[in-house]
Amino acid sequence: SQTIHQWPATLVQPVGSPLSLECTVEGTSNPNLYWYRQAAGRGLQLLFYSVGIGQISSEVPQNLSASRPQDRQFILSSKKLLLSDSGFYLCAIRDSYEQYFGPGTRLTVT
Amino acid sequence: GQNIDQPTEMTATEGAIVQINCTYQTSGFNGLFWYQQHAGEAPTFLSYNVLDGLEEKGRFSSFLSRSKGYSYLLLKELQMKDSASYLCAVDGGATNKLIFGTGTLLAVQP
Numbered sequence A: 001s002q003t004i005h006q007w008p009a010t011l012v013q014p015v016g017s018p019l020s021l022e023c024t025v026e027g028t029s030n031p032n033l034y035w036y037r038q039a040a041g042r043g044l045q046l047l048f049y050s051v052g053i054g055q056i057s058s059e060v061p062q063n064l065s066a067s068r069p070q071d072r073q074f075i076l077s078s079k080k081l082l083l084s085d086s087g088f089y090l091c092a093i094r095d096s097y098e099q100y101f102g103p104g105t106r107l108t109v110t
Numbered sequence B: 001g002q003n004i005d006q007p008t009e010m011t012a013t014e015g016a017i018v019q020i021n022c023t024y025q026t027s028g029f030n031g032l033f034w035y036q037q038h039a040g041e042a043p044t045f046l047s048y049n050v051l052d053g054l055e056e057k058g059r060f061s062s063f064l065s066r067s068k069g070y071s072y073l074l075l076k077e078l079q080m081k082d083s084a085s086y087l088c089a090v091d092g093g094a095t096n097k098l099i100f101g102t103g104t105l106l107a108v109q110p
Helices: none
Strands: A003-007 A010-013 A017-024 A032-039 A044-054 A055-060 A065-069 A073-078 A087-094 A098-101 A105-109 B003-005 B010-012 B016-023 B032-037 B045-050 B055-056 B061-066 B070-075 B084-091 B099-100 B104-109
Touching: A003 A087, A003 B010, A010 A017, A017 A032, A017 A087, A017 A105, A044 A065, A044 A073, A044 B099, A055 A065, A055 B045, A098 B045, B003 B045, B003 B084, B010 B016, B016 B032, B016 B084, B016 B104, B032 B061, B032 B070, B045 B055, B070 B084
Parallel strands: A010 A105, B010 B104
Antiparallel strands: A003 A017, A017 A073, A032 A044, A032 A087, A044 A055, A065 A073, A087 A098, A087 A105, B003 B016, B016 B070, B032 B045, B032 B084, B055 B061, B061 B070, B084 B099, B084 B104
Protein backbone atom coordinates (compact mmCIF):
# COMPACT_ATOMS: atom_id res chain seq x y z
CA SER A 1 0.00 0.00 0.00
CA GLN A 2 1.04 3.58 -0.55
CA THR A 3 2.47 5.96 1.97
CA ILE A 4 2.36 9.73 1.52
CA HIS A 5 4.85 11.95 3.30
CA GLN A 6 4.48 15.69 3.64
CA TRP A 7 6.75 18.19 5.29
CA PRO A 8 6.89 20.29 7.17
CA ALA A 9 3.86 19.47 9.31
CA THR A 10 3.41 23.09 10.37
CA LEU A 11 4.89 26.31 9.09
CA VAL A 12 4.63 29.98 10.05
CA GLN A 13 5.89 32.36 7.41
CA PRO A 14 5.76 36.16 7.01
CA VAL A 15 3.95 37.82 4.14
CA GLY A 16 6.22 38.14 1.11
CA SER A 17 8.46 35.21 2.00
CA PRO A 18 8.95 32.21 -0.31
CA LEU A 19 7.38 28.80 0.22
CA SER A 20 8.31 25.24 -0.60
CA LEU A 21 6.18 22.29 0.51
CA GLU A 22 7.19 18.78 -0.40
CA CYS A 23 5.20 15.62 -0.91
CA THR A 24 6.74 12.22 -1.55
CA VAL A 25 5.02 8.93 -2.16
CA GLU A 26 6.08 5.35 -1.52
CA GLY A 27 4.63 2.06 -2.66
CA THR A 28 3.40 2.98 -6.14
CA SER A 29 4.64 4.10 -9.55
CA ASN A 30 3.41 6.77 -11.94
CA PRO A 31 0.56 7.94 -9.72
CA ASN A 32 -1.72 10.91 -10.30
CA LEU A 33 -0.74 13.48 -7.69
CA TYR A 34 -2.78 16.41 -6.37
CA TRP A 35 -2.32 19.50 -4.22
CA TYR A 36 -5.35 20.75 -2.29
CA ARG A 37 -5.80 23.66 0.08
CA GLN A 38 -8.37 23.86 2.85
CA ALA A 39 -8.86 27.29 4.36
CA ALA A 40 -10.19 27.48 7.91
CA GLY A 41 -13.81 26.31 7.95
CA ARG A 42 -13.87 25.85 4.19
CA GLY A 43 -13.99 22.98 1.73
CA LEU A 44 -11.13 21.39 -0.17
CA GLN A 45 -9.91 23.40 -3.14
CA LEU A 46 -7.90 21.62 -5.85
CA LEU A 47 -4.82 23.67 -6.69
CA PHE A 48 -2.73 21.48 -9.01
CA TYR A 49 -2.67 17.97 -10.35
CA SER A 50 -0.06 15.96 -12.21
CA VAL A 51 -0.36 12.82 -14.31
CA GLY A 52 3.40 12.38 -14.79
CA ILE A 53 6.88 13.86 -14.39
CA GLY A 54 6.95 17.49 -15.50
CA GLN A 55 3.21 17.49 -16.24
CA ILE A 56 1.36 20.03 -14.12
CA SER A 57 -2.17 21.35 -14.53
CA SER A 58 -3.31 24.38 -12.59
CA GLU A 59 -6.87 24.68 -11.40
CA VAL A 60 -6.87 28.13 -9.87
CA PRO A 61 -4.77 31.08 -11.01
CA GLN A 62 -2.79 32.41 -8.06
CA ASN A 63 0.70 33.06 -6.81
CA LEU A 64 1.40 29.37 -6.23
CA SER A 65 3.17 26.95 -8.55
CA ALA A 66 3.84 23.23 -8.54
CA SER A 67 6.52 20.97 -9.92
CA ARG A 68 7.07 17.24 -10.24
CA PRO A 69 10.78 16.64 -10.69
CA GLN A 70 10.52 12.91 -9.99
CA ASP A 71 7.79 10.33 -10.37
CA ARG A 72 6.98 10.25 -6.68
CA GLN A 73 7.82 13.81 -5.68
CA PHE A 74 5.44 16.76 -5.87
CA ILE A 75 6.43 20.25 -4.75
CA LEU A 76 4.27 23.29 -4.08
CA SER A 77 6.01 26.67 -4.20
CA SER A 78 5.47 30.39 -3.97
CA LYS A 79 7.86 33.27 -4.51
CA LYS A 80 5.93 35.66 -2.26
CA LEU A 81 3.30 34.51 0.20
CA LEU A 82 0.05 36.38 0.78
CA LEU A 83 -2.06 36.35 3.93
CA SER A 84 -4.73 34.52 1.94
CA ASP A 85 -2.32 31.62 1.37
CA SER A 86 -2.83 30.48 4.96
CA GLY A 87 -4.48 27.10 5.18
CA PHE A 88 -4.09 23.35 5.39
CA TYR A 89 -2.24 22.01 2.35
CA LEU A 90 -2.89 18.42 1.43
CA CYS A 91 -1.12 16.21 -1.07
CA ALA A 92 -3.16 13.35 -2.49
CA ILE A 93 -2.57 10.31 -4.64
CA ARG A 94 -5.01 8.46 -6.85
CA ASP A 95 -4.69 4.71 -6.90
CA SER A 96 -7.18 3.04 -9.25
CA TYR A 97 -10.44 4.39 -7.89
CA GLU A 98 -9.40 5.39 -4.37
CA GLN A 99 -7.83 8.73 -3.53
CA TYR A 100 -5.73 9.05 -0.41
CA PHE A 101 -4.47 12.12 1.37
CA GLY A 102 -1.17 12.80 3.06
CA PRO A 103 -1.04 14.13 6.63
CA GLY A 104 -0.99 17.76 5.45
CA THR A 105 0.99 20.92 6.15
CA ARG A 106 -0.63 23.67 8.18
CA LEU A 107 0.62 27.03 6.89
CA THR A 108 0.07 30.29 8.72
CA VAL A 109 1.10 33.46 6.94
CA THR A 110 1.59 36.37 9.35
CA GLY B 1 -21.27 23.97 -13.95
CA GLN B 2 -20.07 21.67 -11.20
CA ASN B 3 -21.86 21.69 -7.88
CA ILE B 4 -21.91 19.47 -4.80
CA ASP B 5 -24.41 20.17 -2.01
CA GLN B 6 -24.43 18.81 1.53
CA PRO B 7 -25.98 20.06 4.76
CA THR B 8 -23.57 22.22 6.74
CA GLU B 9 -24.17 20.69 10.15
CA MET B 10 -26.03 17.80 11.74
CA THR B 11 -26.48 16.58 15.30
CA ALA B 12 -27.23 13.03 16.38
CA THR B 13 -27.29 10.94 19.53
CA GLU B 14 -24.83 8.23 20.49
CA GLY B 15 -26.13 4.81 19.44
CA ALA B 16 -28.53 6.25 16.86
CA ILE B 17 -28.47 6.22 13.05
CA VAL B 18 -27.76 9.28 10.93
CA GLN B 19 -28.04 9.84 7.19
CA ILE B 20 -25.96 12.53 5.49
CA ASN B 21 -27.22 13.51 2.06
CA CYS B 22 -25.28 14.77 -0.94
CA THR B 23 -26.62 16.01 -4.26
CA TYR B 24 -24.43 16.75 -7.22
CA GLN B 25 -24.45 18.30 -10.67
CA THR B 26 -21.33 17.61 -12.70
CA SER B 27 -20.53 17.53 -16.40
CA GLY B 28 -19.21 13.97 -16.11
CA PHE B 29 -19.38 11.17 -13.58
CA ASN B 30 -16.87 8.51 -12.73
CA GLY B 31 -17.77 7.76 -9.14
CA LEU B 32 -18.72 9.35 -5.82
CA PHE B 33 -16.56 9.33 -2.72
CA TRP B 34 -17.17 9.88 0.97
CA TYR B 35 -14.41 10.95 3.34
CA GLN B 36 -14.28 11.50 7.08
CA GLN B 37 -12.21 14.39 8.44
CA HIS B 38 -11.57 14.95 12.12
CA ALA B 39 -10.65 18.46 13.19
CA GLY B 40 -7.03 19.28 12.34
CA GLU B 41 -6.47 16.06 10.43
CA ALA B 42 -6.40 14.97 6.80
CA PRO B 43 -9.49 13.35 5.26
CA THR B 44 -9.65 9.57 5.37
CA PHE B 45 -11.35 7.50 2.68
CA LEU B 46 -14.66 5.90 3.65
CA SER B 47 -16.40 4.70 0.51
CA TYR B 48 -16.65 4.77 -3.27
CA ASN B 49 -19.81 4.28 -5.36
CA VAL B 50 -19.85 4.13 -9.13
CA LEU B 51 -22.97 1.99 -9.68
CA ASP B 52 -26.45 2.62 -8.30
CA GLY B 53 -27.24 0.99 -5.02
CA LEU B 54 -26.03 0.51 -1.50
CA GLU B 55 -22.48 -0.34 -0.46
CA GLU B 56 -22.10 -1.52 3.11
CA LYS B 57 -18.88 -1.44 5.08
CA GLY B 58 -19.32 -2.19 8.75
CA ARG B 59 -21.24 0.58 10.51
CA PHE B 60 -21.02 2.79 7.42
CA SER B 61 -23.07 2.43 4.23
CA SER B 62 -23.18 4.60 1.13
CA PHE B 63 -25.95 4.82 -1.45
CA LEU B 64 -25.90 6.21 -4.98
CA SER B 65 -28.58 7.12 -7.50
CA ARG B 66 -26.94 8.42 -10.67
CA SER B 67 -30.22 9.35 -12.34
CA LYS B 68 -31.10 11.60 -9.39
CA GLY B 69 -27.58 12.93 -8.80
CA TYR B 70 -27.94 11.84 -5.19
CA SER B 71 -25.98 9.96 -2.59
CA TYR B 72 -26.16 9.43 1.14
CA LEU B 73 -23.85 8.18 3.83
CA LEU B 74 -25.51 6.16 6.57
CA LEU B 75 -23.81 5.81 9.93
CA LYS B 76 -25.22 3.22 12.34
CA GLU B 77 -24.64 2.71 16.07
CA LEU B 78 -23.14 6.14 16.35
CA GLN B 79 -20.14 6.57 18.60
CA MET B 80 -18.66 9.76 20.02
CA LYS B 81 -15.61 9.27 17.84
CA ASP B 82 -17.84 9.65 14.76
CA SER B 83 -18.03 13.38 15.47
CA ALA B 84 -16.24 14.79 12.41
CA SER B 85 -16.79 16.43 9.05
CA TYR B 86 -18.02 14.18 6.27
CA LEU B 87 -17.01 15.18 2.76
CA CYS B 88 -18.82 14.17 -0.41
CA ALA B 89 -16.75 14.25 -3.61
CA VAL B 90 -17.47 13.43 -7.23
CA ASP B 91 -15.01 12.28 -9.87
CA GLY B 92 -15.94 14.34 -12.90
CA GLY B 93 -14.29 11.74 -15.13
CA ALA B 94 -11.98 13.83 -17.30
CA THR B 95 -8.68 13.54 -15.45
CA ASN B 96 -9.60 11.76 -12.23
CA LYS B 97 -10.11 15.09 -10.46
CA LEU B 98 -12.38 15.05 -7.44
CA ILE B 99 -14.82 17.88 -6.86
CA PHE B 100 -15.54 18.28 -3.15
CA GLY B 101 -18.54 19.56 -1.31
CA THR B 102 -17.95 21.84 1.66
CA GLY B 103 -18.61 19.00 4.08
CA THR B 104 -21.14 18.19 6.78
CA LEU B 105 -20.05 18.70 10.39
CA LEU B 106 -21.59 15.92 12.47
CA ALA B 107 -21.80 16.31 16.23
CA VAL B 108 -22.60 13.13 18.18
CA GLN B 109 -24.05 13.85 21.61
CA PRO B 110 -24.26 11.52 24.61
